[in-house]
Amino acid sequence: MIREGLQTLVDWGKYGFAVVGAASNGREAVEKHAALGPDLILIDIRMPGMDGLQAIEEIRKTDAVCHFLILSGYAEFDYAKQAIAHNVDGYILKPIDEDELESYVERISTRLQKQSEQQLNAEQSTMLLREEMLQQLAAGKLDPNLSSTQELKTLLGAPAKYYQLLLIELYSREHSLTMNATLKKKLAEIVEQKQLGFVFSAEPYVGVLLKDFLLQNGSREQMKQWIEECCGARVRFAAAASDSVRDPGELQNWTPAVRGLLKQRFMLQGQQIHLASLFLHGKQSEEPIQSEAPSIDSLAQKLYYMLDIGSKDGIDKALQEASEHICAYDISEQFVKSSWAQLLTIVLNKATASNPGVSVQEDLSMVTALYLAHHYDEMIDQLRKRLSDLAAKIGKSDSLSVMKQMTDFIERHYSENIKLETLADLFNYNSGYLGKMFKNYTGEHFNTYLDQVRIQHAIELLQEGLKVHQVSERVGYANVDYFHSKFKKYKGVSPSSFKSVSGKPASE
Missing domain, CATH: 1.20.272 (Zinc Finger, Delta Prime; domain 3)
Incomplete structure (x- = not known):
């Protein structure tokens, strides 16, 4: 009856409380404390099996901050002394005075609020300090005298066997200023909820310090999927990760390699997490291997x-x-x-x-x-x-025979410096074999066939009124004398014999 009455005797919500459970004896109280973790327990002294003081003593073994109000019909000083030893907040005699109880509840509520504010401030201070140190770590500017101290490890929470640094670069056609902030918030919800590490700002990147979550095989694919989900369809990313280390301070040694890798983003594959160790070990050449500019x-x-x-x-x-x-x-x-x-x-x-x-x-x-x-x-x-x-x-049809394609190609490009080797490379043939095939198909060697095509086009240009040196250059002969000799070889006369006279073409 008293337990039920206590639930309505005080306006618990007014003081920020909610009743989460009730127990009929001390042993049940200990079990419910373990399951519910309450901030305040109202407990009687005399109970079967385990009395109130024994229950408080048992709870204090694991919880030093829970608040207790003892309710009892016994006013002996010994009980009060034991209650003080167990750090209880009040000792209320039955029958319970409603105002006295409410006064105690109000004081405890005020203390809890202050503790909550202090804890929140402490957590915020810890977060800010951790963020600042991780930013310095990712920038390679962490104080070397501090990097291996207990302070850094304390800020990172429970110790881990391995630590790894991941930097993520975002980019989008829309150039949104909130991309990094959005990714940081969404990815932090995943990473920190799963207790895999911490997500922080590392402008122009988003940084992740991972604890015992090595980016290899399936875990790297899993992290990639999380980043893609957080980015959405319109935002792209490229990411680079350090090798894993035993001491978080050692990650600073990897910062130049990780940042250097992201500077080569254009040469990296997008939507992937790249490992800086692979690049450092020569699997990706960072230096040019050719001294002359390409032609x-x-x-x-x-x-x-x-x-x-x-x-x-x-x-x-x-x-x-x-x-x-x-x-x-x-x-x-x-x-x-x-x-x-x-x-x-x-x-x-x-x-x-x-x-x-x-x-x-x-x-x-x-x-x-x-x-x-x-x-x-x-x-x-x-x-x-x-x-x-x-x-x-x-392009010309692939269904044409190679020989037909070759002769058509020569017809289109006779004025250029084409050689049998050029066509052999184009059509993926051995040049010697292709030359024999061409001779069988046309009845002429390649160079002879090319010369004849050039000479025939030269005649057409001469008859149009162009000068010999102009024609020579147009059909692919840079040297006029060489053009003369070729022309006379195939036609028996000089090029000028074919020049038009008064607009009328000369006869052969």
């Missing part, structure tokens, strides 16, 4: 030829070769993009000049898309697709 013109010529014959495999091969040459010289985003833009412009100008169906606008959109790419592999994949589509549009 953009020759790389562009090869790519254009592949485009011209409509070879998707050839386009892939030419893109791969160009990629190797450019990246071997310099992997900075600015150099790589400007080199590819230059190469692509040459290719598209050639394609536009020989194919009226290719618009300048199409050229511009392809180059613009190149500059907007966030990652190198995405840029190359995009180029491959766009060029393959263009090859299907302007």
Whole structure:
């Protein structure tokens, strides 16, 4: 009856309390304390099995902060002395005085509120200090005299066997100023709830200090999924992680490698967590291995030829070769993009000049898309697709025989410096074998066939009124004397014999 009356005797909610349980004896009180963890217990002295003082003594073994109000009909001083020894808040005699009880409850409520505020302030101070130290750690500016002290480890909570630093860079077409704050808040809810470590600001990155959650195999994939969920569909990320260490202070030694890796973000694969240790151990070259700048013109010529014959495999091969040459010289985003833009412009100008169906606008959109790419592999994949589509549009049919494609190619490019080796590379044949196939198909050696095509076009140009030196250059002979000798060899007369007279073509 008294227990039920106590629940309504005081307006518990007024003082911030809620009644969470009741027990009929001391042993049950100890069990319910363990299960419910209350802030205040009202307890009688005389109870069967275990009395109130024994119950308080048992509870004090595990809880030094719980508040107690003793209710008793016994006023002996010995009980009061024992209650004081157990650090109780009040000793109320039965019958219970309602005002006295409420006065005690109000005082305890005030103390609890102050303790709560102090605890909150202490937690906030700890969070701010931990955030500041983790920021210094991620920037490589943590005081070396402090990095291995107990203070840092205390701020990180329960000790761990391994610690690991993760830095995340976010980027988006929308350039939202709140991206980092949003990721920090959402990822912290996951990481800190699972007690895996701490999430902090490490501008321009979001940092994560992980405890006993090594980023390898499945755990790295799990962290990637959490980051993607927190970022949403519109925000992209690239992340780099240190190796695992035993002492959190040692993470500062990894800071330059982790930050250096993110500076190469354009060359990294997006939506992935990259391990700095793999890069340090030579699995990714950070330095150029080629001292001479790549020949953009020759790389562009090869790519254009592949485009011209409509070879998707050839386009892939030419893109791969160009990629190797450019990246071997310099992997900075600015150099790589400007080199590819230059190469692509040459290719598209050639394609536009020989194919009226290719618009300048199409050229511009392809180059613009190149500059907007966030990652190198995405840029190359995009180029491959766009060029393959263009090859299907302007390239010559793959269904034609290789020999027919070769003769058509010569007809289109006779004025350029093409060689049998050029076509062997284009069509992926051994040059000696291809030369024999060509001789069997045309009845002429490759160079002879090329000369004859050039001479035939030279005659057409001469009859249009062009001068001999102009014609020589137009059909691919840089030296006029050499052109004369070739012309006379095949036609038996000099080029001038075919020049038009008064607008009428000369006869042979």
